[in-house]
Amino acid sequence: DAGVIQSPRHEVTEMGQEVTLRCKPISGHNSLFWYRQTMMRGLELLIYFNNNVPIDDSGMPEDRFSAKMPNASFSTLKIQPSEPRDSAVYFCASSLGSWLGDSNQPQHFGDGTRLSIL
Amino acid sequence: SQELEQSPQSLIVQEGKNLTINCTSSKTLYGLYWYKQKYGEGLIFLMMLQKGGEEKSHEKITAKLDEKKQQSSLHITASQPSHAGIYLCGAPEGNNKFYFGSGTKLNVKP
Numbered sequence: 001d002a003g004v005i006q007s008p009r010h011e012v013t014e015m016g017q018e019v020t021l022r023c024k025p026i027s028g029h030n031s032l033f034w035y036r037q038t039m040m041r042g043l044e045l046l047i048y049f050n051n052n053v054p055i056d057d058s059g060m061p062e063d064r065f066s067a068k069m070p071n072a073s074f075s076t077l078k079i080q081p082s083e084p085r086d087s088a089v090y091f092c093a094s095s096l097g098s099w100l101g102d103s104n105q106p107q108h109f110g111d112g113t114r115l116s117i118l
Numbered sequence: 119s120q121e122l123e124q125s126p127q128s129l130i131v132q133e134g135k136n137l138t139i140n141c142t143s144s145k146t147l148y149g150l151y152w153y154k155q156k157y158g159e160g161l162i163f164l165m166m167l168q169k170g171g172e173e174k175s176h177e178k179i180t181a182k183l184d185e186k187k188q189q190s191s192l193h194i195t196a197s198q199p200s201h202a203g204i205y206l207c208g209a210p211e212g213n214n215k216f217y218f219g220s221g222t223k224l225n226v227k228p
Binding site: 004033042043045048055056058091093099100104106107108109110111112114 | 163208217220
Protein backbone atom coordinates (compact mmCIF):
# COMPACT_ATOMS: atom_id res chain seq x y z
CA ASP A 1 0.00 0.00 0.00
CA ALA A 2 1.25 3.49 -0.81
CA GLY A 3 2.11 5.58 2.19
CA VAL A 4 2.15 9.36 2.48
CA ILE A 5 4.07 10.77 -0.46
CA GLN A 6 5.94 14.05 -0.23
CA SER A 7 7.77 15.99 -2.89
CA PRO A 8 10.38 17.14 -3.42
CA ARG A 9 12.60 15.14 -1.04
CA HIS A 10 15.20 17.90 -1.07
CA GLU A 11 14.95 21.57 -1.93
CA VAL A 12 17.72 24.14 -1.96
CA THR A 13 16.83 27.68 -2.87
CA GLU A 14 17.89 31.24 -2.26
CA MET A 15 16.41 33.57 0.31
CA GLY A 16 13.40 35.44 -0.98
CA GLN A 17 12.25 32.71 -3.35
CA GLU A 18 8.87 31.04 -3.12
CA VAL A 19 8.93 27.43 -1.96
CA THR A 20 6.10 24.94 -2.44
CA LEU A 21 6.05 21.59 -0.70
CA ARG A 22 3.60 18.90 -1.77
CA CYS A 23 1.88 16.02 -0.04
CA LYS A 24 -0.35 13.15 -1.10
CA PRO A 25 -2.00 11.53 1.93
CA ILE A 26 -2.94 7.88 2.25
CA SER A 27 -6.13 7.19 0.32
CA GLY A 28 -9.16 7.23 2.59
CA HIS A 29 -7.52 9.22 5.37
CA ASN A 30 -9.52 12.28 6.33
CA SER A 31 -6.99 14.20 8.42
CA LEU A 32 -3.74 15.73 7.20
CA PHE A 33 -0.97 17.38 9.19
CA TRP A 34 2.07 19.48 8.36
CA TYR A 35 5.02 19.40 10.77
CA ARG A 36 8.42 21.09 10.88
CA GLN A 37 11.45 19.44 12.48
CA THR A 38 14.55 21.35 13.56
CA MET A 39 17.38 20.60 15.94
CA MET A 40 16.45 23.53 18.14
CA ARG A 41 12.70 23.11 18.38
CA GLY A 42 12.14 19.44 17.56
CA LEU A 43 8.96 18.37 15.78
CA GLU A 44 6.24 21.04 15.72
CA LEU A 45 2.72 20.85 14.35
CA LEU A 46 2.14 23.69 11.89
CA ILE A 47 -1.40 23.09 10.61
CA TYR A 48 -4.03 20.38 10.67
CA PHE A 49 -6.80 19.70 8.12
CA ASN A 50 -9.87 17.55 8.55
CA ASN A 51 -11.96 16.69 5.49
CA ASN A 52 -9.92 19.24 3.52
CA VAL A 53 -10.79 22.07 5.92
CA PRO A 54 -8.08 23.77 7.99
CA ILE A 55 -8.95 23.14 11.65
CA ASP A 56 -6.02 24.70 13.47
CA ASP A 57 -3.22 26.78 11.95
CA SER A 58 -1.95 28.30 15.18
CA GLY A 59 1.39 26.57 14.66
CA MET A 60 2.10 28.37 11.40
CA PRO A 61 5.03 30.60 12.32
CA GLU A 62 4.30 33.65 10.16
CA ASP A 63 2.11 35.00 7.41
CA ARG A 64 4.82 33.95 5.00
CA PHE A 65 3.57 30.39 5.51
CA SER A 66 0.34 29.18 3.93
CA ALA A 67 -1.20 25.76 3.39
CA LYS A 68 -4.01 24.50 1.19
CA MET A 69 -5.86 21.27 0.66
CA PRO A 70 -7.89 21.61 -2.53
CA ASN A 71 -9.02 17.97 -2.44
CA ALA A 72 -8.72 14.82 -0.37
CA SER A 73 -5.61 13.62 -2.17
CA PHE A 74 -3.39 16.69 -2.28
CA SER A 75 -2.03 19.40 -0.02
CA THR A 76 0.60 22.11 -0.35
CA LEU A 77 2.65 24.12 2.11
CA LYS A 78 3.98 27.34 0.67
CA ILE A 79 6.59 29.74 2.01
CA GLN A 80 6.79 33.15 0.38
CA PRO A 81 9.24 34.79 0.72
CA SER A 82 11.57 32.17 2.17
CA GLU A 83 14.24 32.99 4.76
CA PRO A 84 17.31 31.04 5.98
CA ARG A 85 15.60 30.35 9.34
CA ASP A 86 12.94 28.37 7.46
CA SER A 87 15.54 25.67 6.76
CA ALA A 88 14.23 22.45 8.30
CA VAL A 89 12.72 19.10 7.47
CA TYR A 90 9.01 19.41 6.74
CA PHE A 91 6.81 16.38 7.27
CA CYS A 92 3.31 15.63 6.12
CA ALA A 93 1.22 13.04 7.96
CA SER A 94 -2.29 11.67 7.55
CA SER A 95 -4.68 9.66 9.69
CA LEU A 96 -8.15 8.17 9.72
CA GLY A 97 -9.04 10.14 12.85
CA SER A 98 -11.57 12.93 12.82
CA TRP A 99 -9.69 14.96 15.37
CA LEU A 100 -6.33 14.81 17.14
CA GLY A 101 -7.95 13.60 20.34
CA ASP A 102 -9.06 10.45 18.53
CA SER A 103 -6.47 8.27 20.18
CA ASN A 104 -7.34 5.16 18.24
CA GLN A 105 -5.93 6.51 15.01
CA PRO A 106 -2.19 7.09 14.70
CA GLN A 107 -0.67 9.52 12.23
CA HIS A 108 1.28 8.05 9.31
CA PHE A 109 4.23 10.13 8.16
CA GLY A 110 5.84 10.77 4.82
CA ASP A 111 9.63 10.76 4.43
CA GLY A 112 9.79 14.54 4.61
CA THR A 113 11.20 17.38 2.53
CA ARG A 114 14.62 18.64 3.56
CA LEU A 115 14.55 22.38 2.86
CA SER A 116 17.64 24.55 2.78
CA ILE A 117 17.34 28.30 2.27
CA LEU A 118 20.64 29.96 1.38
CA SER B 119 0.64 23.66 26.60
CA GLN B 120 1.61 20.01 26.80
CA GLU B 121 5.28 19.34 27.47
CA LEU B 122 6.81 15.93 26.94
CA GLU B 123 10.25 15.35 28.39
CA GLN B 124 12.23 12.34 27.21
CA SER B 125 15.19 10.73 28.90
CA PRO B 126 17.87 9.94 28.20
CA GLN B 127 18.60 12.24 25.27
CA SER B 128 20.94 9.65 23.80
CA LEU B 129 21.91 6.10 24.53
CA ILE B 130 24.63 3.75 23.31
CA VAL B 131 24.22 0.08 24.20
CA GLN B 132 25.94 -3.14 23.28
CA GLU B 133 23.97 -5.51 21.11
CA GLY B 134 21.98 -7.91 23.24
CA LYS B 135 21.53 -5.52 26.16
CA ASN B 136 18.18 -4.29 27.44
CA LEU B 137 17.32 -0.60 27.61
CA THR B 138 14.55 1.74 28.73
CA ILE B 139 13.48 5.14 27.42
CA ASN B 140 11.19 7.39 29.45
CA CYS B 141 8.63 10.01 28.49
CA THR B 142 7.20 12.30 31.18
CA SER B 143 4.26 14.64 30.66
CA SER B 144 3.44 17.92 32.37
CA LYS B 145 -0.25 17.05 32.11
CA THR B 146 -2.46 13.97 32.26
CA LEU B 147 -2.13 11.97 29.08
CA TYR B 148 -5.20 11.01 27.10
CA GLY B 149 -3.23 9.01 24.59
CA LEU B 150 0.49 8.44 24.27
CA TYR B 151 2.12 7.42 21.00
CA TRP B 152 5.57 6.00 20.44
CA TYR B 153 7.31 6.51 17.09
CA LYS B 154 10.68 5.55 15.69
CA GLN B 155 12.60 7.70 13.20
CA LYS B 156 15.62 6.73 11.14
CA TYR B 157 17.89 9.43 9.75
CA GLY B 158 16.49 10.93 6.57
CA GLU B 159 13.18 9.16 6.94
CA GLY B 160 9.77 9.78 8.39
CA LEU B 161 8.34 8.57 11.67
CA ILE B 162 7.12 5.02 11.98
CA PHE B 163 4.29 4.34 14.42
CA LEU B 164 5.17 1.76 17.06
CA MET B 165 2.44 1.70 19.71
CA MET B 166 -0.30 3.74 21.33
CA LEU B 167 -1.30 3.64 25.00
CA GLN B 168 -4.48 5.08 26.41
CA LYS B 169 -5.39 3.60 29.76
CA GLY B 170 -3.57 3.98 33.05
CA GLY B 171 -1.47 0.89 33.73
CA GLU B 172 -1.72 -0.25 30.11
CA GLU B 173 1.12 -2.25 28.63
CA LYS B 174 1.65 -3.28 25.01
CA SER B 175 4.33 -5.35 23.32
CA HIS B 176 5.45 -5.82 19.75
CA GLU B 177 8.31 -8.19 19.10
CA LYS B 178 11.02 -7.09 21.56
CA ILE B 179 9.58 -3.68 22.36
CA THR B 180 7.27 -3.09 25.33
CA ALA B 181 5.59 0.19 26.18
CA LYS B 182 3.85 1.04 29.45
CA LEU B 183 1.73 3.92 30.70
CA ASP B 184 1.72 4.53 34.44
CA GLU B 185 -1.45 4.51 36.53
CA LYS B 186 -1.47 8.30 36.86
CA LYS B 187 -1.15 8.63 33.07
CA GLN B 188 1.73 11.08 33.23
CA GLN B 189 4.67 8.86 32.40
CA SER B 190 5.40 6.22 29.80
CA SER B 191 8.36 3.94 29.27
CA LEU B 192 9.61 2.06 26.24
CA HIS B 193 11.65 -1.03 26.95
CA ILE B 194 13.70 -2.93 24.38
CA THR B 195 14.82 -6.44 25.24
CA ALA B 196 17.97 -7.94 23.74
CA SER B 197 18.68 -4.92 21.53
CA GLN B 198 19.81 -5.35 17.94
CA PRO B 199 21.44 -2.94 15.47
CA SER B 200 18.06 -2.71 13.71
CA HIS B 201 16.68 -1.00 16.82
CA ALA B 202 18.96 2.01 16.28
CA GLY B 203 17.25 5.29 15.55
CA ILE B 204 15.44 8.13 17.27
CA TYR B 205 12.49 7.26 19.49
CA LEU B 206 9.85 9.94 20.00
CA CYS B 207 6.83 10.04 22.23
CA GLY B 208 3.85 12.15 21.20
CA ALA B 209 0.51 13.06 22.70
CA PRO B 210 -2.61 15.03 21.80
CA GLU B 211 -3.88 17.94 23.82
CA GLY B 212 -7.56 18.56 23.35
CA ASN B 213 -8.84 18.04 19.85
CA ASN B 214 -6.53 20.32 17.90
CA LYS B 215 -3.00 20.03 19.27
CA PHE B 216 -0.34 17.35 19.15
CA TYR B 217 3.06 17.53 20.84
CA PHE B 218 6.21 15.45 20.53
CA GLY B 219 9.07 14.96 22.93
CA SER B 220 12.56 15.94 21.83
CA GLY B 221 13.49 12.33 21.11
CA THR B 222 16.00 9.76 22.35
CA LYS B 223 18.83 8.77 20.01
CA LEU B 224 19.69 5.10 20.30
CA ASN B 225 22.84 3.50 18.95
CA VAL B 226 23.35 -0.25 19.24
CA LYS B 227 26.94 -1.48 18.92
CA PRO B 228 27.34 -4.84 17.21
